[in-house]
Amino acid sequence: MKDQPYLETSPKVSDEVKQTTCYMCACRCGINVHLKDGKVAYIEGNKDHPVNQGVLCAKGSAGIMQVNAPSRLESPMMRVGPRGSGEFKKISWDEALNLAVEWLKPLRKKAPEKLAFFTGRDQSQSFTSYFAQMFGTPNYAAHGGFCSVNMATAGIYTMGGAFWEFGQPDWDYTKLFILFGVAEDHDSNPIKMGIGKIKERGAKIVGVNPIRTGYNAVADEWLGVTPGTDGLLILSLINVLIKAGKIDLEYLAKYTNAPVFIDPGTGLILKDKSEKPLVKDRITGKVCAFDTKGIYPDLNATYRVRGATSTTVFHEIIKKYISSEYDPEKVASVCGISAQKIRALANEIAKVAFEEEFELPIEWTDFRGEKHTSMKGRPVSFHSMRGISAHSNGFQTCRALHILQILLGTVEVPGGFRFKPPYPKPSSIHPKPHFKVTPDAPLDGPHLGFVHGPEDLALDENGKPVRIDKAFSWENPMSAHGLMHMVISNAYAGDPYKIDTLFMYMANMSWNSSMNTSGVMKMLTDKDEKGDYVIPRIIYSDAYSSEMVAYADLILPDTTYLERHDCISLLDRPISEADGAADAIRWPVIEPDRDVRGFQSVLVDLGARLDLPGFINEDGSAKYKDYADYIINHLRKPDIGPLAGFRGDGSAVGRGSVNPKQLESYIENGGFYVAHIPEEAKYFKPWNNAYQNWAVELGLYDTPTPYIFNLYSEPMRKFQLAAEGFGEHQPPDHLRDQLKAVMSPLPIWYSNEGSIEEDSEYPIHALTQRPMAMYHSWGSQNAWLRQIHGLNPLYVPTKIMREHNLKTGDWVKLSSTHNTIIVPVAEMASLNENTVWTWNAIGKRKGAWALDPDAPEATKGFLLNHLIHELQPSKGDGLRWSNSDPVTGQAAWFDLKVKLEKTTAPKESQPNFGEIKSPVGTGPKNISWKVRN
Amino acid sequence: MHPAPSVIIFTTLSGLGFGLLAFLCLGYPSAGGIVGFIFFAVGFTLAIGGLLSSTFHLGHPERAIKAFSQWKSSWLSREAWLSLFALALSGIYALGRIFFDIDLAIIGFLSAFFCVATVFATSMIYAQLKTVPRWNSRITPITFLTFSIAGGALLAGQISMALPLLALSGVIQIVSWISGDKAFAKSGTNLATATRLTSNSNEIRSFESPHTGTNYLLQEFAYRVGRKHGAKLRIIGIILAFGMPIIFLSIPFSHLIALLAVISHIVGIFVIRWLFFAQAEHVVGLYYGKR
Amino acid sequence: MTLLPEKTEKKLGLVIDLDTCVGCHACVVSCKGWNTENYGAPLSDENAFGANPVGSFLNRIHSYEVSPADKPAHLVHFPKSCLHCENAPCVTVCPTGASYKRVEDGIVLVNESDCIGCGLCAWACPYGAREMDPVEKVMKKCTLCVDRIYNENLPEEDQVPSCVRTCPAGARHFGDLGDPNSDVSILVEERGGTDLMPEQGTLPVNKYLPPRPKNQMDDTDILAPYLEPIADEPDGFFKWLDKTLDGI
Secondary structure: OOOOOOOOOOOOOOOOOEEEEEEOOOOEEEEEEEOOOOOOEEEEOOOOOOOOOOOHHHHHHOOHHOOOOEEEEOEEEEOOOOOOOOOEEEEOHHHHHHHHHHHHHHHHHHOOEEEEEEEEOOOOHHHHHHHHHHHOOOEOOHHHHHHHHHHHHHHHHHHOOOOOOOOEOOOOOOEEEEEOOOOOOHHHHHHHHHHHHHHHHOOEEEEEOOOOOOOHHHHHHOOOOOOOOOOHHHHHHHHHHHHOOOOHHHHHHHHOOOOOOOOOOOOOEEEEOOOEEEEOOOOOOOOEOOOOOOOEOOOOOOOOOOOOOEEHHHHHHHHHHOHHHOOHHHHHHHHHHHHHHHHHHHHHHHHHHHOOOOEEEEOOOOOOOOOEEEEEEEOOEEOOOHHHHHHHHHHHHHHHHHHHHHHHHOOOOOEEEEOOOOOOOHHHHOOOOOOOOOOOOOOOOOOOOOOOOOOHHOOOOOEEEOOOOOOEEEEEEOOOOOOHHHHHHHHHHHOOOOOOOEEEEEEOOOOOOOOOOHHHHHHHHHHHOOOOOOOOEEEEEEEOOOOOOOHHHHHEEEOOOOOEEEOOOOOOEEEEOEEEEEEEOOOOOOOOOOOOHHHHHHHHHHHHHHHEEOOOOOOEEEEOOHHHEEEHHOOOOOOOOOOOOOOOOOOEOOOOOOOOOOHHHHHOOOOOOEEOHHHOOOOOOEEEEEEEEHHHHOOOOOOOOOOOOOOOHHHHHHHHHHHHOOOOOOOOHHHHHHHHHHHOOOOOOOOOOOHHHHHOOEEEEEEEOOHHOOOOOOOOOOOHHHOOOOOOOOEHHHHHHHHOOOOOOOOEEEEEEOOOOEEEEEEEEEEEEOOEEEEOOOOOOOOHHHOOOOOHHHHHOOOHHHHHOOOHHHHHOOOOOOEOOOOOOOHHHOEEEEEEEEEEEOOOOOOOOOOOOOOOOOOOOOOOOOOOO | OOOOOOHHHHHHHHHHHHHHHHHHOOOOOOOOHOOOOOOOHHHHHHHHHHHHHHHHHOHHHHHHHHHHOOOOOHHHHHHHHHHHHHHHHOOOOHHHHHHOOOOOOOHHHHHHHHHHHHHHHHHHHHHHHOOOOOOOOOOOHHHHHHHHHHHHHHHHOHHHHHHHHHHHHHHHHHHHHHHHHHHHHHOOHHHHHHHHHOOOOHEEEEEOOOOOOOOOOHHHHOOOHHHHHHHHHHHHHHHHHHHHHHHHOOOOOHHHHHHHHHHHHHHHHHHHHHHHHHHHOOOOOOOOOOO | OOOOOOOOOOOOEEEEOOOOOOOHHHHHHHHHHHHOOOOOOOOOOOOOOOOOOOOOOOEEEEEEEEOOOOOOOEEEEEEEEOOOOOHHHHHHOOOOEEEEEEOOOOOEEEHHHHOOOOHHHHHHHOOOEEOOOOOOOOOOOOOHHHHOOOOOOOHHHHHOHHHHHHHOOOEEEEEEOOOOOOOOOOHHHHHEEEOOHHHOOOOOOEEEEEOOOOOOHHOOOOOOOOHHOOOOOOHHHHHHHHHHHHHH
16 A cells, blocks of 8 residues: 655755864864755765764754854944944945054054954964964963863863863773763763763763753763862862772872972972983982983882982872861862762772773883883773863862872873873973063064963063963963953053053953953943043954944954864864874855955955064065965974975875965865874873874974873962062062962862852852853854753752742842842752852843844843952952952853842843844844755 | 634534534424525534634645545544535535425435534544543533534524523533543653653653744643633633523523524633633643643 | 555664763754755744744754652753654544655655645644644654655765764664664663653654663762772871882
C-alpha cells in the first residue's frame, strides 16, 4: 500500500560552499557557508576544522540572521543631535576618514596619549594594538580586563598558560573533569564536545558552581559553592590532599619550582649568576641551577646561605597549607559546602589521580637530558573561566586552582590539562608593558605585557599612572589585559589626565559592557562649564546599531563577519588545539550591500592617512591596500607574519617569506591551517625537548625555553617586598597594607566582600551568566536567537522565595549599595541558597538593535550592571577603592551583593531609559523567506 | 484549549441546525409552504453557517475540498461527508415539503439519520483525542447529541419533547463537568510520564520554557480559565441554555416567549461550548508547565 | 494516505541522551536553518523584531527541575521534536491525507500542498511536535531531515538529520530503531531508553536515555579511603617526605 506522495530525497543543497570562520562568539569555529544565487542560504560546521570538527552551536547556525539583521549599520554617520539622542546624518567614507584624521593628526603631533583606543570583542588585537603602538598612544587594550584577565594572568605567571585559548583538558584520557565557575563558558563548542566524549567513556564530571545550569546540569556531582569562596575551597582540597600525601612528588621535584630555594632574608628565589633558580640535587647533594643535566632536585633540601638556613618552596607550601586554617571543617560554613563533601571530592581526586594513573608508551627526553620510556598520566582535569575570575580575590583563586593541578601532577600529562600552542609560554618570555610616549613617534613597544616587579610598572617619574586606565600601577600592578572598564570613568574624571578622543570598536560601553551603566551614559553626555563634552570626541566602530552608537560623534560602520577579511593569528589568540598549532582567516564570502567597510581595513587606511610608520612606504604612499594585504605582507619579525601556514613558496610553515598567494591557499584549505605536533612532543611540552625544538622551528619561540612552574611567584613577592618598604620603587602609603596582603607569593584566600560586612543589609550574592545560545555573542537581537531568550527573570532560590512570599512571575525591588532595579523573578531550587542570578545582556535599550521599542528585551529584560559600580562603596578612609581585583584590576562583577523586596509589578522593568532614535529604523514585521535558485 | 470563536460558532450553530433539520425531516412540525420554508431556512442557515464558520480557522480554506478524502480514518473527513449527505437529503426533503407539500418519508428518515450522524461525527473529532482527557470520553458525543436534539426540538417548537430533552441535556452536562474535572488526573498522563525523569510527578517541574516568547502550541492549547470564573460561567451556561428555556416553555406560549427561550438557549450553549474548549486541557501543556 | 501502514520497512528515529544534553539549543537553530531552506515552506517568524515574536520551530529544548526528596535538585535539558510514532494519532486524524507515515522508513511527514491548516493533527499529538507556521499557515513538523538522510548531494557522513550533525555534545543519535542490532537500538538497550507518555499508546520511535544517577559522591564513606592521613603538621609531613623520596 505505497500510496504516498512523490518526494525528492536528493534535492540540490546549494550552488557552492565557502569555508570561513565563525564570529558569532569568541570560539572561532570553522563554518561551511552554503550559498544559493550568491546569497547565504545555510551555515553548518566544518568537519575538518580543528576547533569544532563539524559541530556548530545555536549562534553559529543563526549566523544567517546576523548577516541579514535589520540592525546593520548602513553608512558612515556624523552625530547631529546631542550625544545619546541617536540623531545622525549619513556621510561619505571620505568625509568620515578626513574628519578622523582632522581630529587625530594634531594629537599625534603633540600628545598621542590623548587618544584612548580600546577594542571590545576584537579578534585582531595583534593588529589593532599595532595601530595604537604606531600612533604612539599608551592607551590601548581590549576587553580582557573586564572578562577573564585573572584566569589568564594567574595561569601565565604560574605555569605559562591558563584555560580556553591557552589549553584544554585531555578529553581523550581524562576520567575526572572538575569545572569551577560560570557554566556556559568560553570555548563553548570544544567543551561541549569534550563533555560528550568523556561521558561516553563513563568519566565523572564535577561542577563547582553556585548555579546548576548548563554544564553543571549534566555534571554527575554538584557543589553549590558560595560565590567568591572557591579559593578557600581549593586550598582546603590542597590541605586534605597534602595531609594524605596525595601529591605528585616526582612531578613537583622535576617540573616545578617546589625544590627551588627561597632567600630567607628577602623571600626572593635564590639564583645563580646567570639568574637561574637554585636547587639541591638529591643524588649528589650539590646545589646547582634547576636545569643542570642529570640532577634530581630535592624537595626536602635546606641550604645555608649568608648565615641563615634557606628552605625550599615546597617547605613553604607544606607549612602554609597543612595549617588547620584550611581544614574542611573550618572552611565549610564560609564555602557553603559540608566538610564531608569537601573530603569526598578530595577523595575522588586522590583516587583518580593516583589509583588510576596510567602510561602512554611514548618515549621522550626532558630538558635535563633524562630519557623517559613512557608518559605517565594522571586523569584528573579542570576547567574554569570567568566564574572564579571576576571577583576581587579572583587572581589568587585562579592561582590556587593552577597550583592544585600542579600539586596533583596533572598539567601537561596524559589525562590532565594540555597546553595549546603557542602556549606553554612563561611570563618571562612575554613582553613587558611598554608605555613610553614620544610625540609624533610610535610607542616604544607593545602596550600589554607582564610585569616582573615594581620597576616594570607604567608610572611616570612622579609615580603617576601613565595609562588612562591606570593599568600596571600600584593599584593593580599585574593588569596584563588593561582595564577597559575604567577608561570612561577615568577620562571623565581627568584622572590621571584628560583625553581628547575616545576611539572604540565593538564595545557596548553605554550598556552591557559597563558597570554602572547609567553613570557611564552620564559621563559620555556630560558637558563642562564651557559647554563642551567632558570627553570631547568619540569615534565608534560597530556593524550594528548597538546602544553605544548613539553616544559617538563619528560612526565607522563595520561589515558583518561574512563580508570581511580577518586573521586569527598565532601572534594573537589563535585557534590551536592541544595536538597542533592552528590559525585561521575570515574572507568575504559575500559582498556588503551597504556602504560599510571592515574595521581593520579602515584602520589600514587611517594609518596611512595619518602617516603612521608601518602603514606607509618610504615615499609616503599607503603600505597596504586593505587588511587582506596587511595579512599577507606584514612581517612582525623576519619571516614571521600574521599567518603561519603556506608561507614562502606555499610549503613553509611558521617561518617563511611572504607568499602573495597565502590567502588563496587558506581558502582552499577550508580557511585554516594546522601544524600538527609530533607524537613525542604532545605532552610535557614545557620540558620536552621534542616540543621545544618543534616550537622554535615553527617560530613560536626564538630559542628552546624550558622552564619550571612557579608554585611560588617571585614577581608577587617583589611587590610585597616593596610594600614592606624595601627597594627604590615604593608604593603610595595607602596601598601598602593592601599590597602586603594580596601580593602573597603563595595563593591565599581573602574575603571578596570588601567593606560590606558579612551581616550587612545586603546578604544575597547576585551573579550573571550568558545563556549558551548567546554566549559571548554580539547578536542577541538575532531574529532566531531572541525567541529563545527574549527576556530574563531573576532566578531566586527556593529559600528566599519562601522568605519573601514570592511566586514565579512576581516582581521584586533588587538593591545594592549603589542602585535599585525592579525586575521579575522565577524560582530555582538547584541554586546556592544565598544566591540570585540572571542571564546577562538580554536587556536592551529602547530604540537599539532595530527592535520594536515594545520588545520584551526592553520592557522586561534587565541588566544587573545598574547595581554595580566601578568603585566600591566608601570605607570611610576618604578613598574610593576600585571594584576590581587589586592584583590585576579585573572587574569584580561577581562580588555584587544585594537585598530584595517584593513589590507590585511595574509596567516595565526599572530603570527604564528613554528611547534612542534608531539610525536604521525597526526590523520587518515577519520573516518568511528562502533563498531560491 | 484556545476557545476560538470559529469553532464555538461552528459546533453550536451546526449542532442546532442539524438538530432542527432532523426534526423537520421527521415531520415535526410537518409544515409546508411559507412556514415550512422559514423552518427549513433557519435549519439550513444554522447548519451551513456553522460549517462555513468552521472553515475560518483553516490556514488554507481554498483546499477544504481535500477534507473529503480520508473518510476511512478521519472523523473530520467523515463529518464532511455526513454533513454533505445530511444537507443534500434534507434539501430534497425540504423541496418536497415546501414546494410540493409531499412527505418523502424515507428520505426524511435518512436525512434525520445523517443530521444526527453529522453531529456525532463532530463530537467524535473531540472525543477521539486522547491528548485532551476531558474530551476523550463517551460523554462528549452524548452531550453533543442531546444538545443537538434538545435544541432541535426547541427550535422546531416541539415543546413537549423539548422540555424533557432540555432537562436531560442539563443533567448530562453537569455529569460531564463532574467527570471531566477528574479526567486529566485519571488519564494517568502527568509530567513524570511525559518526561520519564522520575516516577513521582511531585518531584519535577518545568523550569524554563524552550523559548521565552510564546508559540503556536501555547496559543492553541495553553488556555486557562480561573476556577471561580469557570464555576460562575457554568451556572450561567446551565441557566441560560436549559433553565430559562424550561421556564419560558412552561408558561403560556407566545411567539415572543418562544423567541426568548431560543435566544437564551443559544447564548447558554455558546457559554457552555466556550467552557468546553476553554476548560479542556491538552497534555502538551505539561511540557510547558502550564498545568 | 492517513491510514497508518501496518508495518514499515525501517523505524528511523532519534535517540536523545538526557545525561549529555547541555541545553545549548544548537539543534534547534540548525534545524530552523536547514528546514527554512529545504523541505516545504520556510519556517517563518511573526513579529520577528517586535514585542511578541512567534516563529515555527520543529525542535525545542525544554528544561525541567527535578527535586528528589533526598538529593539536591538538578536541571535536565529536554530536547523534543516529532517522535515519529508507530501509532501516530496525528496521521489518522488528518482529513486530507496530508499527514502520512512513510512505509519505507516510518518517517511521519506532512505533504504541505494537501494541508488545509486545520490544526487537528497538532491537537492529536501529545508531544507538541507539530506547529502551524504563523505566516505560511501549513502544519510544520520534524521531517527527520528526509531531504538529508538519503541526499546523494551530501557526503555520506552528512546524511544524518541536521540536529544530529550539529549537536556539539553528541547527545543526539540517529538510526534504525527497528533493527535490534543497530547502534541506536543497542544504546537504548544498554542505557534503558524510554518512551515518552507510554500511556498515550502512540508507540514513539524516538527514545530518551535517562540521566545517569547523580550525586553519588554524597554517599562516599565518611572515612574517605584514599585520604588515609600521613601527617597533620609540617614536621610529620617532612619525615614522611624523606622516607618517600628515598623510595623514588
